[in-house]
Amino acid sequence: MAVKYPYNLDKKKRELAGRYSRARIAGYILNNFIITLAFLYAFTASGMNASLYSSMGLSGVAGIAVYGFAVLAMLSASNLPLRFYFTYVYEHKYGLSNFRIGGWAKDYLKGLAVSYAFILPAIIAFYLITPLGGWWIYAGAAYFFANAFSNFIYPVAVTPLFYKLRAYRDKVHRKKILDMLKRAGVGGIEGVYIADESRKSKKPNAMFSGFGKTKRIVLFDTLTRFFAKDEVETVIAHEVAHYVNKDITRFIILETAKMLAIFWAMDRIAAVYGISLTNAASLPFVFAVYLVIDFLLMPAVNWYSRRREHHADLFALRTAKKKKAQISAEKRLADMALSSVPHPLIEAWFYTHPNFMKRIEMCKKWKKS
Ligand SMILES: [Zn+2]
Numbered sequence: 001m002a003v004k005y006p007y008n009l010d011k012k013k014r015e016l017a018g019r020y021s022r023a024r025i026a027g028y029i030l031n032n033f034i035i036t037l038a039f040l041y042a043f044t045a046s047g048m049n050a051s052l053y054s055s056m057g058l059s060g061v062a063g064i065a066v067y068g069f070a071v072l073a074m075l076s077a078s079n080l081p082l083r084f085y086f087t088y089v090y091e092h093k094y095g096l097s098n099f100r101i102g103g104w105a106k107d108y109l110k111g112l113a114v115s116y117a118f119i120l121p122a123i124i125a126f127y128l129i130t131p132l133g134g135w136w137i138y139a140g141a142a143y144f145f146a147n148a149f150s151n152f153i154y155p156v157a158v159t160p161l162f163y164k165l166r167a168y169r170d171k172v173h174r175k176k177i178l179d180m181l182k183r184a185g186v187g188g189i190e191g192v193y194i195a196d197e198s199r200k201s202k203k204p205n206a207m208f209s210g211f212g213k214t215k216r217i218v219l220f221d222t223l224t225r226f227f228a229k230d231e232v233e234t235v236i237a238h239e240v241a242h243y244v245n246k247d248i249t250r251f252i253i254l255e256t257a258k259m260l261a262i263f264w265a266m267d268r269i270a271a272v273y274g275i276s277l278t279n280a281a282s283l284p285f286v287f288a289v290y291l292v293i294d295f296l297l298m299p300a301v302n303w304y305s306r307r308r309e310h311h312a313d314l315f316a317l318r319t320a321k322k323k324k325a326q327i328s329a330e331k332r333l334a335d336m337a338l339s340s341v342p343h344p345l346i347e348a349w350f351y352t353h354p355n356f357m358k359r360i361e362m363c364k365k366w367k368k369s
Pocket residue numbers: 238239242309312
């Protein structure tokens with residue numbers, strides 16, 4: 001299919017993007033923060049939590065697992081209406097979703113199963129650790145290993161649950177991509193794959209994962225179909241930058257520091273309110289403290305993330321050496337995903353990437369040196 005290149009921003013899409021992103025951010029804060037906190041508060045203050053916990057009459061690891069599962073299931077249920085609205089109805093309204101209802105439900109349930117598979121063991125480990133003196137240090141250390149492990153396992157065990165992967169058949173382009181990466185010092189890539197995102201949405205993306213001999217590139221078919229080949233190369237160069245710059249390791253360390261702060265504050269707050277963290281019935285309190293402090297630390301974590309993204313863009317400019325294509329890809333991406341330029345405070349708090357206009361401006365100013 002012929003792709004219009006270079007791409008220029010579309011006025012209609014820009015107007016649409018403004019409306020689309022404002023409500024989406026509001027929905028995100030409402031569902032993931034306000035509704036969740038309100039539920040946790042009501043659940044505890046009404047005495048429902050205490051009676052659920054005692055009525056189960058469970059003890060030990062199995063007890064924690066069953067009770068933890070019940071709390072997680074209720075949290076998921078309380079978030080489901082808005083989750084459905086914003087990830088299905090709203091996305092369809094703006095023409096961003098290709099999902100049919102059955103496909104959406106399947107992905108939603110798979111997503112829940114995966115998140116429970118990570119969170120339930122974490123809850124059990126947490127209550128095995130809290131009886132220890134200085135537990136928050138051990139909990140932080142456990143988090144470090146769990147985070148590293150999930151980063152390792154995710155591309156191999158989780159990504160294939162959501163996508164059918166097939167080899168990228170464009171041999172000429174594939175060779176160009178691999179040659180570019182070899183020049184950047186990234187050799188031994190096991191393969192370049194295409195993921196069937198177009199079944200779900202119109203949003204383009206690319207991923208680079210693995211270590212040693214398992215390094216692979218995964219391109220969404222929404223990227224290979226609707227982007228010029230030069231643009232695709234700049235997107236890949238950006239993803240590979242995260243690998244070369246060791247951004248995954250940096251974030252495992254940063255998130256561990258964040259969790260240490262959260263666990264320490266949790267220990268202090270629990271002491272003030274006389275809440276026993278060795279009792280699994282404190283789970284709603286644990287979730288609430290995590291949510292609030294994580295929310296307060298978001299500007300710091302996201303500031304660092306935007307810096308790393310900026311460095312990845314610079315690496316892409318140096319590696320792909322296609323400034324015009326990188327600017328064009330940035331514009332196309334913004335129109336396809338309906339990203340907009342947010343209020344500076346919203347950007348500072350929630351944005352993991354610099355807004356697209358900043359990224360374009362940076363490319364324009366960049367000179368080979
Ligand atoms: Zn990035």
